[in-house]
Amino acid sequence: MSTDVATASSGPGPLGTPTRNTRETAILAAFYGAIALFAALIIFGAIDTDGFLTMTNVRAILSSVAFVGMVAVGTALIMISGNLFSLAVGSTAAAAAMIFLALLPHGIVLAFAVTLLMGIVVGAVQGFLVGGIGANTIIVTIGAASLIQGVALWASKGATILPPKGDTSFDWLSGHIFTFAVPIYILFATVVVLDQFLRRSRFGRQLKLVGESIEAARAAGIRTAWVVIGAFCIASFLFAFAGLELGAFNESGSLLIEGTQTYDAIAAAVVGGIAITGGRGSVWQALGGAILIAMISDILLLRGYSEGIQILVKGVVVFAVVVLARLNRMRAES
Amino acid sequence: MTEKEIKKPETDAPPMLSVRHVSKTYGAVRALDDASLELGAGEILGLCGHNGAGKSTLVKVLTGQVHPDAGEIVMLGESVEFRNPLDSQAKGLAIVDQELALAPDLSVEENLFLGNFDLSPLRRPAAVRRRARDLLRRIGLDVDPRSPVAGLSIGERQLIEIARLVGRDARVLILDEPTATLSENEIERVFAVVRELVREGRSTIFVSHRLDEVLDLCDRVTVLRDGRVVSSRSTADIGHRQELIRMMIGKELPPPERSDAARVTAGAGAEISGLRVPPAVLDFSQDIKGGQIVGLTGQIGSGTSQVLRALAGLEPDARGEFTLDGRQVRLGSPAAALRAGVAFASNDRKGEGLFLEKTVEENLVATRLHALSRAGFIRGRELKATARRLVEFVKVDSARIDDTVEHFSGGNQQKVFLGRALDRPDVKLLLLDEPTRGVDVAGRAEIHVLIRQAALAGVAVLFASTELDEILDLSDHVVTMFGGQIVASLAREDTNAELISADMTMSHERKEVAS
Numbered sequence: 008m009s010t011d012v013a014t015a016s017s018g019p020g021p022l023g024t025p026t027r028n029t030r031e032t033a034i035l036a037a038f039y040g041a042i043a044l045f046a047a048l049i050i051f052g053a054i055d056t057d058g059f060l061t062m063t064n065v066r067a068i069l070s071s072v073a074f075v076g077m078v079a080v081g082t083a084l085i086m087i088s089g090n091l092f093s094l095a096v097g098s099t100a101a102a103a104a105m106i107f108l109a110l111l112p113h114g115i116v117l118a119f120a121v122t123l124l125m126g127i128v129v130g131a132v133q134g135f136l137v138g139g140i141g142a143n144t145i146i147v148t149i150g151a152a153s154l155i156q157g158v159a160l161w162a163s164k165g166a167t168i169l170p171p172k173g174d175t176s177f178d179w180l181s182g183h184i185f186t187f188a189v190p191i192y193i194l195f196a197t198v199v200v201l202d203q204f205l206r207r208s209r210f211g212r213q214l215k216l217v218g219e220s221i222e223a224a225r226a227a228g229i230r231t232a233w234v235v236i237g238a239f240c241i242a243s244f245l246f247a248f249a250g251l252e253l254g255a256f257n258e259s260g261s262l263l264i265e266g267t268q269t270y271d272a273i274a275a276a277v278v279g280g281i282a283i284t285g286g287r288g289s290v291w292q293a294l295g296g297a298i299l300i301a302m303i304s305d306i307l308l309l310r311g312y313s314e315g316i317q318i319l320v321k322g323v324v325v326f327a328v329v330v331l332a333r334l335n336r337m338r339a340e341s
Numbered sequence: 342m343t344e345k346e347i348k349k350p351e352t353d354a355p356p357m358l359s360v361r362h363v364s365k366t367y368g369a370v371r372a373l374d375d376a377s378l379e380l381g382a383g384e385i386l387g388l389c390g391h392n393g394a395g396k397s398t399l400v401k402v403l404t405g406q407v408h409p410d411a412g413e414i415v416m417l418g419e420s421v422e423f424r425n426p427l428d429s430q431a432k433g434l435a436i437v438d439q440e441l442a443l444a445p446d447l448s449v450e451e452n453l454f455l456g457n458f459d460l461s462p463l464r465r466p467a468a469v470r471r472r473a474r475d476l477l478r479r480i481g482l483d484v485d486p487r488s489p490v491a492g493l494s495i496g497e498r499q500l501i502e503i504a505r506l507v508g509r510d511a512r513v514l515i516l517d518e519p520t521a522t523l524s525e526n527e528i529e530r531v532f533a534v535v536r537e538l539v540r541e542g543r544s545t546i547f548v549s550h551r552l553d554e555v556l557d558l559c560d561r562v563t564v565l566r567d568g569r570v571v572s573s574r575s576t577a578d579i580g581h582r583q584e585l586i587r588m589m590i591g592k593e594l595p596p597p598e599r600s601d602a603a604r605v606t607a608g609a610g611a612e613i614s615g616l617r618v619p620p621a622v623l624d625f626s627q628d629i630k631g632g633q634i635v636g637l638t639g640q641i642g643s644g645t646s647q648v649l650r651a652l653a654g655l656e657p658d659a660r661g662e663f664t665l666d667g668r669q670v671r672l673g674s675p676a677a678a679l680r681a682g683v684a685f686a687s688n689d690r691k692g693e694g695l696f697l698e699k700t701v702e703e704n705l706v707a708t709r710l711h712a713l714s715r716a717g718f719i720r721g722r723e724l725k726a727t728a729r730r731l732v733e734f735v736k737v738d739s740a741r742i743d744d745t746v747e748h749f750s751g752g753n754q755q756k757v758f759l760g761r762a763l764d765r766p767d768v769k770l771l772l773l774d775e776p777t778r779g780v781d782v783a784g785r786a787e788i789h790v791l792i793r794q795a796a797l798a799g800v801a802v803l804f805a806s807t808e809l810d811e812i813l814d815l816s817d818h819v820v821t822m823f824g825g826q827i828v829a830s831l832a833r834e835d836t837n838a839e840l841i842s843a844d845m846t847m848s849h850e851r852k853e854v855a856s
Contacts, residue, residue, distance in 0.1 A: 032407070042401065086354045101816050128554050207718050207719055207721070208714075208717050208718050208719065209711070209714040209717050209718065209719055210717065211705075211719075212710055212719060213710060215703075216696055216699070216703070216707055219696045219697075219698055219699055220692070220697070222692050222693045222694055222698075223692070223693055223694055223695060223696055224707075225655070225688055225693075226655060226675060226693040226694065227675075227679075227707045227708045228655070228675050228678065228679025228680075228708055229676070229707075229710075230676045279687070280703060286696075286698060286699070287698070
């Protein structure tokens with residue numbers, strides 16, 4: 008019988024220097040440090056900026072959130088479903104504004120219905136291409152954006168759509184209740200309802216499972232195509248709704264309404280902490296991200312920074328959040 | 342025996358690798374608790390233990406993926422610290438695991454020198470070709486270095502990966518469950534290569550649940566239990582797997598109870614005829630009665646997996662007749678299969694199985710969302726109750742019901758995974774592909790009990806396994822496949838290990854027996 012080759016040092020051997028892990032501590036410090044710094048900057052900026060803590064300013068911030076928040080919530084749904092984001096946000100919104108204003112002569116109810124239906128149909132087509140036949144979201148939504156813009160330009164012959172003269176049927180959409188603009192109430196109501204829906208419905212559960220792993224969801228018998236189509240429909244409905252509100256607010260509709268909405272929506276969802284890889288996040292987070300970005304833009308505006316700086320800071324915030332999310336992930340894994 | 346003595350390192354020379362008093366804690370779980378082991382030059386060390394005993398953590402410590410809370414790693418007498426996988430590789434440690442790290446669309450030689458920029462095929466094509474041929478010869482693999490890896494079998498790919506590590510001059514090879522996806526012949530080839538490599542003075546750590554293989558290949562075995570090293574003995578000294586099992590669990594396991602073939606009940610069950618999934622399955626017909634457990638076996642590539650996947654609706658090209666309790670089931674739609682009463686547990690637990698970042702609860706109810714909702718809304722209280730019941734049922738710690746499953750051991754993950762398919766009144770056919778892959782002895786026995794319970798409740802069970810023991814322990818009826826076709830379909834009492842392995846390989850012995 009051969010003796011054990013190199014017996015295991017099960018007995019008390021020479022004690023190695025216990026290497027208390029400095030890496031984990033560093034990750035933790037970086038994570039909480041960055042959050043503290045971030046919070047401190049915003050709080051300090053808010054307090055130190057003249058006019059930030061006034062009712063007028065709060066109203067202004069919320070007014071800008073009313074539109075961005077809506078498209079951010081829609082983007083959040085697509086992100087949770089594991090399909091990144093839509094690049095057709097702005098085009099859908101702009102087309103919605105144009106359709107809504109163009110149809111107002113036929114009555115506001117019809118205008119509402121057709122506009123929102125357009126949103127749903129456009130979303131369903133994109134959802135089918137992505138979820139049903141497995142096409143890439145980025146390509147599909149770029150294509151959709153181009154198609155929507157093309158049709159809008161062709162149908163409007165490049166003209167800006169104006170509401171019929173003297174029509175006041177849509178004025179309530181840009182009116183105020185208790186000092187806040189109506190779209191703000193609509194946004195908060197949407198977030199509350201959608202959040203509850205996602206928590207309590209089967210669709211909400213399935214959305215997160217599909218977002219986490221579409222292969223596992225398919226093997227579990229979930230109809231993944233329908234779930235993705237559902238996410239795109241709701242999202243596109245919200246994009247159209249935001250566009251409709253913007254059209255009513257501006258009292259004019261053209262492709263110019265698109266602006267930077269697509270990117271603002273993505274930024275808000277990401278800053279809100281929704282996992283870009285899918286499966287996790289809530290609509291409240293998208294709203295939070297939108298409010299945070301609006302606050303930062305507002306502080307910069309009040310302090311007189313140029314638009315260039317404002318956009319730059321938005322980019323910095325997005326990067327900071329991406330790094331934070333990564334640190335958080337490492338913290339959870341270590 | 343003499344061979345082992347020759348390999349014995351000089352007593353005064355420092356061992357190749359020592360792990361000294363390493364500990365690692367995850368939250369409340371002590372994954373490694375003051376674990377120490379030594380690996381001599383030219384030695385093959387088996388690393389055994391339950392799921393959750395700490396093997397994976399120890400491997401991760403050695404490969405630089407996890408940083409121990411305390412302890413020290415010493416190589417050839419020199420203390421080393423692995424801050425990341427690169428550090429570990431630089432010191433000559435290399436790992437081969439089930440998830441092969443090859444680029445399938447690149448050629449064999451490109452894969453062999455992936456990441457080795459001194460030998461980039463772009464820079465020195467002739468030298469690279471020579472070196473690739475040399476490496477392939479050393480592992481006894483006769484393939485063209487220019488052919489793409491995608492065309493090779495899993496076993497061949499594993500050999501390529503080993504060759505790559507040899508090319509990097511790895512001194513310590515860690516084989517983490519390398520044989521789980523291999524057929525018997527392929528396993529023999531890998532083992533032969535490993536034996537050859539240690540003869541050159543390299544060392545190997547072999548992590549496996551397959552105890553016979555451990556005893557066959559290794560010089561010595563270190564057994565982990567609850568994060569601690571409980572024993573380290575030479576394999577010659579251990580002798581038999583029962584002894585190794587006793588070391589792992591601290592007690593003797595009762596022999597597996599044979600299922601009672603006579604209990605097959607009424608219930609029409611599943612009828613499959615003329616199933617084709619080109620090119621993997623050419624013709625498959627089999628009836629499975631309610632309460633019957635049919636074992637499906639064959640070498641890798643024989644088509645067993647595709648049969649199960651087709652019945653689960655996951656093979657869009659599948660054709661054939663499939664009825665369940667007399668009703669036709671449409672092939673090609675997982676949702677239709679689920680509605681008809683088919684539950685499927687894939688062998689790809691991570692890809693097609695669990696939602697790793699979701700909790701135990703969310704995973705357990707993922708397949709029952711329809712039953713647990715009314716008018717599209719989830720009935721929350723019922724969902725919680727169902728999840729609690731299932732956790733008890735599959736014997737996973739109920740305190741962990743809200744933990745995400747990604748950090749669970751393989752056995753516990755598998756139990757959660759099976760829990761989704763078990764104890765459901767709507768399930769009529771249970772399809773299990775490699776139900777105990779990567780699961781330890783005790784976990785395996787528990788999973789077998791769960792499967793038998795399902796059958797006793799009247800469910801028809803069809804499972805695929807490449808492990809003969811499992812097929813023999815669990816099946817009422819054994820179907821053996823080769824090259825996409827059934828070569829034998831026999832009641833359990835009419836077959837045995839020799840017959841099945843002859844059928845699996847279509848070898849001459851079988852033909853003689855048959856004739």
